[in-house]
Amino acid sequence: MLPYMTSSFGNMHSRTHAFGWNAEAGVEKARAQVAGLINSSPCEIVFTSGATESSNLAIKGALNYIKKNKIKKPHVITTQTEHKCVLETLRELEDEVEVTYLKVDNKGLIDLEELKRSIKDNTAMIAVMAVNNEIGTVQPLEEIGKIAKKNNVLFFCDAAQGVGKIPIDVNKNNISLMSISGHKMYGPKGIGALFVKNKVRILPLQSGGGQERNFRSGTNPVPLIVGLGKAAEIAKEEMKSNFEYVKMLAQKLIKIIKGNETQESKNDNILPFVIRNGDENGYPGCVNLSFPYVEGESLLLSLPGVALSSGSACTSQSLEPSYVLRALGTKDDLAHSSIRFGIGKFTTEEEVVETAEKVKESVTKLREMSPLYEMVKEGINLDEINWGDN
Template sequence: MYMDNSATSPINPEVLDAMLPYLKEEYGNASTLYTLGIHAKRAINNARIQVAKLINAQDDEITFTSGGTESDNMAIKSTALAQLKTDNPKKHIITTQIEHPAVLNTCKYLEEFGFDITYLPVNEEGLISLDELENAIRDDTILISVMHSNNEIGTIQPVKQIGEIAHKHGIVFHCDAVQSVGKVPVDVEAQNIDILSLSGHKINGPKGIGAIYIKKGVKLDPYIHGGGQENSKRSGTENVAAIVGLGKAAQIAQENLDDAIKHNQQIRDAIIEKTTARIKDTYVNGSLDERLPNNVHLRFSGVEGESLILKLAQKGIYAATGSACSTHNLQGSHVLAALGITPALSHGSLRLSIGPENSIDDVDYIVDAIDETVGYLRSISPLWDNKTDEYIGDRFERPMDEEDEHCYLE
């Protein structure tokens, strides 16, 4: 049972079928003028339309990239580099403590060039404060970059209101929507998004392909220079087969979105309800209300997450835990640290991310496997008192210090 669709998702057979001709007989370079090239160019343009429809954009506002990481880098670095050309460059960017490393590490890199980054905190559910966002805006703020939903805990930010605040102050709003596109409705017009990042392999498309939406009127300098492909925004010979695959995946996601949301929510809610009811000291990380329909993120006191993942894999369940922020000092997930969860507790987390191949009929097996595995791991854990059946790790847990709270910078 593959339950790690937030890491990557299996390619849809229809997507693969759409790609195959462009890996075989339709192998032309889209920049050439003869028939093979014309066919490739048409295929790229059709995929651009399919991606645009998924997020309610215009097709000429879509630029293809190698994935979400490149799109995030392009959005932030290109905005920043444009300022360096001016006589009085503005160098302030606002983001959050729980962004994907593609955003956090890009912002950290820009600090080397004199940019000042504000990392907004979040509450215990992983949501930013709109008041704190507005209070953080300065005269030299050039960009607000806040993810649509978090890749670990699945919390969905108030994107529309964030965009409203940004536009009220004349600031560009970039949104990393890699985990949201194809999972929940994403509408760049209605949600006031100026730049958006998305990825193919999160929506049952191929790896190595993504896109960036750039609203008309928002100017970004070219990120990769060369032959002027993608309207000179991102040069390099186009990966036609992958672009076609992303387009087809976007089309399928759009057509099936309502059914997919219902399917995912049913499985998500059943897993959360049954697991929290059966297993003592089980907690849900993130918001229960503002949450991706395919995300389950649980925390088990007295359990080590990596052992939990390996044991579940032996039972045929592939899942994930919180990503390590710094393995050298055993800090936990930077996302969970931002929620105020101590390192020892954050290490006991489990992320299950649901896809179309999962079934409600699988839930009982999954919950049984988690119950059995957590019970075994607690029986050998020094943080669990088997006589009283209680978590005792808080007796040894050191208080969170500044290094823990700011491990998103590591």
């Protein structure tokens, strides 16, 4: 990125001089690098400011085109656990677009039969994310893509959390539109991309000079794009080893905190009643644990040296329990006691061990102060208590 902030400072859209040509060459190289990661053609990549913009452009852009040219009130099928950028965009469109929010099972997975049953004559788009940002659940993209293709429906996939971490092939999965985030794959913040399959039509959201194949007007941030391209190249090269490394760390974290099934009843050195939210076969870098009888925010405050969160970064300012966990059927008290552990390629084994030990120590201390936990230890079933009578 540095050369494009210093010597190659040109505006890539300037076609009349070498400064512009150099910048353009850097951007086109990045476009090919991003395309190489998801097996698309470089011309199918549109650079944006991030996955939120990509998702807005994909949903609004495609539906605006469909409304104008094909269906007056199109129908979209999505899930209750999508990222806010998808849910809020669809909610904004609810007057003009019919939306079905699919339920998920207790692992966060959609029911493919329900998806098939939800398709109607006016269905224009299926919007399902690749990897959930709070619980790591990986949706069956290939099967969803087949259903979309068979029904001649667009398949939009918010893959911000998955691209660069698990293999995602847009052709194999029959994806029509896909959001990509720079910082989720160790690239710069403030840059992302939208994959727009050849022949898929979308209308731009902003007017201007018609940059990025007229899909996204505005001068491209060349250094950020170059950074995204390099991140994509490195992610492709390291994907397998990073996945194995992150998986090893996740297993270690879980084993220290809650032990495995056989350990749970025998070992005193582990925390009892810990629940893992989401799918254990999902992406291992996103481990979501509930610590019953402990308030998640209190636990976070008791761990000042550890960078953790009780939900996604995008919703961490809210004290509401996670809507993702509630969609899984998790009770409010358990959702309030959840912590999300994000593990990446820069995380070390020492950090994982230290974090797990500190969490155990803090949860034990907080539970000692909890009257509810005292009652549980005395054998009282809290679910059977009618709190309203007292």
